[in-house]
Amino acid sequence: MIVFAVNATHSIRNISSSTCFRYTACLTGLIILTGCLSPITLNKTVLAYNRSISEINAQELLLNIARVRHHHPIQFTTVSSIAATFNFQMSAGATPPFGALTSGQGLSPIFGGSISENPTISITPISGEEFNQRILNPFSENKFLKLYQQGTDLGLLIRMMASEIRIKHDGIDQILRNRPREQDGYEEFRRRVMHLTALNQAHQLQVEPVIVQQDVTMHGITTEHSEALVNALEMGYRWIENGSTGVLSRKVSGRTIISNYDISTLSVEERNKLFLYTNTLPENEIFVDIRPGLPGGDYPIQGVIRLRAFLAILGFLGRGVSEEMEFYVDKDSRTGEIRHDPIKTLEVDIRSSNLVDNTSTFSVAYKGRTYSIPDGDSPEAVWNLEAFRLLGQLYELSIHPSEFARPAPAITIAK
Numbered sequence: 001m002i003v004f005a006v007n008a009t010h011s012i013r014n015i016s017s018s019t020c021f022r023y024t025a026c027l028t029g030l031i032i033l034t035g036c037l038s039p040i041t042l043n044k045t046v047l048a049y050n051r052s053i054s055e056i057n058a059q060e061l062l063l064n065i066a067r068v069r070h071h072h073p074i075q076f077t078t079v080s081s082i083a084a085t086f087n088f089q090m091s092a093g094a095t096p097p098f099g100a101l102t103s104g105q106g107l108s109p110i111f112g113g114s115i116s117e118n119p120t121i122s123i124t125p126i127s128g129e130e131f132n133q134r135i136l137n138p139f140s141e142n143k144f145l146k147l148y149q150q151g152t153d154l155g156l157l158i159r160m161m162a163s164e165i166r167i168k169h170d171g172i173d174q175i176l177r178n179r180p181r182e183q184d185g186y187e188e189f190r191r192r193v194m195h196l197t198a199l200n201q202a203h204q205l206q207v208e209p210v211i212v213q214q215d216v217t218m219h220g221i222t223t224e225h226s227e228a229l230v231n232a233l234e235m236g237y238r239w240i241e242n243g244s245t246g247v248l249s250r251k252v253s254g255r256t257i258i259s260n261y262d263i264s265t266l267s268v269e270e271r272n273k274l275f276l277y278t279n280t281l282p283e284n285e286i287f288v289d290i291r292p293g294l295p296g297g298d299y300p301i302q303g304v305i306r307l308r309a310f311l312a313i314l315g316f317l318g319r320g321v322s323e324e325m326e327f328y329v330d331k332d333s334r335t336g337e338i339r340h341d342p343i344k345t346l347e348v349d350i351r352s353s354n355l356v357d358n359t360s361t362f363s364v365a366y367k368g369r370t371y372s373i374p375d376g377d378s379p380e381a382v383w384n385l386e387a388f389r390l391l392g393q394l395y396e397l398s399i400h401p402s403e404f405a406r407p408a409p410a411i412t413i414a415k
Contacts, residue, residue, distance in 0.1 A: 055362075059363075061388075061391055062348070062363070062364040062371050063364045063371075064076070064318075065318045065348060066318070067318070067366070068314050068319070069322065074135075074311070076125070076126040076131075076134075076135070076395075133398075139284060139307045139310070141256045141283060141286045144161060144256070145209070145256045147397075154196060154197055154207070155193055155196070155200075156383070156390060159178065159345045160345055160346075160391070160394070161394070162189075162305050164176055164177045164178060164185075164189070165189055165193075165303060165306070166303045168302055174303075176189040179316075180325060180327060181324050191329060191331060194331045194335055195332060195334070195335045196258065196288070198296075198335050198338050199290075199296045201336075201337075204260060205296075206260070206261065206262060209255060209257075210255060210257060210275045211251055211252065211253050212251070212252055213268075214251075214252050254278055255286075255287065256287075257274070257286070257289060258287070258289070258305070259291070260291060284306060284307040285305065285306050285307070286305045287303075287304055288302065288303055289301075290302070298334045299335065310398050313391070316345075317348070320344060320345070320346070321348050321350065322350075326345065340383060342379075342380050342383050346387040347373075347374060348372070349371070349372045350369050353368055361375045361385075373385065
């Protein structure tokens with residue numbers, strides 16, 4: 001809103017043309033300024049909301065780790081939408097200076113303006129079926145593979161996501177649980193993870209899906225087969241014609257395996273056998289096949305890594321604060337060099353709420369204590385920050401596919 005007013009008691013003749021020009025220029029500038037303020041304000045607001053949501057998510061993760069440590073119920077909320085309405089107002093006027101109501105002196109300009117924001121934020125607690133899908137369901141090997149392909153440290157991934165490794169050793173099934181209170185099993189679990197990590201860092205490990213070729217031979221092609229052929233082509237099959245006989249062929253990607261050999265070097269029969277076997281495994285299990293006679297094969301592993309749910313990850317981290325603390329485990333003599341393998345998967349610092357902590361990026365207060373993630377440039381601090389970042393990514397990855405139609409948060413800004 002722009003207002004221009006002139007005091008009626010003053011003679012219009014006393015306003016010179018240059019003065020009118022100056023007033024007109026000021027009014028024009030105010031109009032332009034109103035248009036400029038809008039995108040500047042919106043830019044700052046969107047970034048401010050982005051930072052706020054990021055900080056809230058980090059604090060919520062820490063808060064639930066603290067709750068688990070005290071054996072209290074956990075609770076997550078989501079910001080489903082943000083609607084912000086902006087109101088820009090500018091005003092301009094002119095009045096004679098004090099004591100010059102009837103003289104021939106010029107007018108004095110008056111300028112004013114205001115900006116107001118009325119945000120509406122929708123916060124939804126996660127409960128019911130959504131809680132089941134996001135928090136209680138175990139992670140799938142597909143999500144593990146995606147995180148690994150983005151460069152996440154293999155050792156960190158397994159230590160954070162795996163509940164156990166099930167292997168066959170001398171014909172006996174062994175369950176190596178990722179729980180410090182089961183000391184023997186935990187120590188062997190850590191040694192196996194360190195062995196896989198060393199192979200991966202030496203570029204002697206393959207983490208990839210099994211790919212096989214499916215062929216369907218069709219004899220005596222007729223018009224009756226046309227619809228079936230079209231459907232097959234839409235499914236990714238390739239048609240190879242050979243007279244009256246044709247072959248529908250396509251490559252199919254199966255489950256992920258961790259191995260010390262290149263899957264593509266296996267025979268067709270071996271690949272098909274591996275494909276069929278791994279497809280029988282639950283979605284939260286990853287087949288591990290470290291064979292003798294190959295790099296790292298003097299410490300062979302054949303079994304599965306079982307992934308856990310997000311709630312189990314929080315439980316592992318919460319108990320690890322004080323109740324079931326992880327401890328140092330030395331690598332096996334057959335394992336190569338590892339760049340870094342800290343004692344704890346995630347270090348959470350606890351101190352009195354009265355003490356000021358300037359070394360942490362993320363912190364939250366609970367039950368008279370402050371829980372924080374130590375910051376810094378040391379290898380331990382970098383690992384810790386990466387572990388906390390991975391925890392946040394896992395929480396985001398726990399969104400069920402049915403929720404993709406309503407992504408959150410959505411920011412709507414009207415002006």
